[in-house]
Amino acid sequence: MATKPTFNKEEILNAYQYRHASKEFDKTKKISEDDFNFILETGRLSPSSFGFEPWKFVVVQNEEIREKLRAVSWGAQKQLPTASHFVVFLARTKDSLAPDSDYIQGMMKDVHDLPNEAVEGRGKAYRNFIENDFELTKYDEQMFEWAARQTYIAMGNMMTSAAMIGIDSCPIEGFDKEKAEKVLIEEGVMPEKGFSLACTVAFGYRLNDPRPKSRQMLESIVEWI
Numbered sequence: 001m002a003t004k005p006t007f008n009k010e011e012i013l014n015a016y017q018y019r020h021a022s023k024e025f026d027k028t029k030k031i032s033e034d035d036f037n038f039i040l041e042t043g044r045l046s047p048s049s050f051g052f053e054p055w056k057f058v059v060v061q062n063e064e065i066r067e068k069l070r071a072v073s074w075g076a077q078k079q080l081p082t083a084s085h086f087v088v089f090l091a092r093t094k095d096s097l098a099p100d101s102d103y104i105q106g107m108m109k110d111v112h113d114l115p116n117e118a119v120e121g122r123g124k125a126y127r128n129f130i131e132n133d134f135e136l137t138k139y140d141e142q143m144f145e146w147a148a149r150q151t152y153i154a155m156g157n158m159m160t161s162a163a164m165i166g167i168d169s170c171p172i173e174g175f176d177k178e179k180a181e182k183v184l185i186e187e188g189v190m191p192e193k194g195f196s197l198a199c200t201v202a203f204g205y206r207l208n209d210p211r212p213k214s215r216q217m218l219e220s221i222v223e224w225i
Contacts, residue, residue: 012164017213019163021170024078025204031084031167039203042161046154050126052107054092054147055154055198058189059085068183069200075174076200083170083202089155090190091147091198094140099127103194148198155201168206173199 031039036059043057060066070080080086096103104126108119130136136143159169181197184190190197 015160015164018166019159019169020206020210020213022079022168022202022204022206022210023170024207025082025084025168025202026207027082027204029084029205031203031205035165035167036085036203038165039158039162039167043154043158046157048150048153049146050122050129051112052097052104052126053111054097055151056090056092056195057154058088058090058184060088060189061085062187065183065187065189068187069175069180072179072183073172073175073200076172076202079170079172079202082204082207084204085202087158087201087203088184088189089151089198089200090195091144091151093147093194093196094137094143096194097130097143097147099123099130144196148196151198155199159201162203168204170202171199172202175200 040057040059043055048054060069066080066086070076073080092103095101098104100123104123105119108114108122114122130143130146134146136146155171159171162169175197177197181190184197185192
């Protein structure tokens with residue numbers, strides 16, 4: 001059983017203040033293997049609906065693939081060539097998230113280690129959820145969008161954990177999705193079916209100090225009733 005964490009709230013908030021979307025990194029500085037495995041582990045431990053983990057994290061260190069992605073990523077022109085690590089976040093699509101798919105059945109039986117009766121019960125609940133509660137099966141893209149929203153949870157956790165150990169990051173949606181996916185498929189990074197590109201994130205060490213952080217006041221975004 002995990003022990004109850006005792007983090008200092010000021011230190012945690014300091015990490016949030018420190019974090020910013022770095023547009024360019026110091027290419028002479030590399031994240032250690034131990035530190036990046038820590039970041040990946042915080043993604044792995046992230047929550048997901050039904051615990052089905054509808055994501056895959058692909059760490060792209062190959063410079064040729066990075067350059068091909070750069071050609072179709074207007075928002076990563078400085079990050080791709082300078083980041084220590086560049087992660088492509090893939091989210092699962094409709095076929096692989098169907099209740100009777102090999103993936104979902106494998107998650108319940110092999111990962112969650114559920115007995116057969118529990119697999120049947122959870123499968124029914126999951127089917128009702130995607131077909132009726134959230135109506136995710138009406139259009140093909142809806143299942144991917146639902147999976148992508150969960151993938152962003154893991155992505156956010158990874159960026160926060162990076163900031164807590166002094167590592168910078170930048171989430172990037174500035175790319176031509178169709179062309180970027182074509183690159184990923186041609187390079188064998190993403191299968192033709194089962195996944196789609198959700199987002200990318202560059203990790204490294206900032207080259208320049210950012211402007212002061214600007215956010216709305218808490219009372220502007222929170223309502224108590």
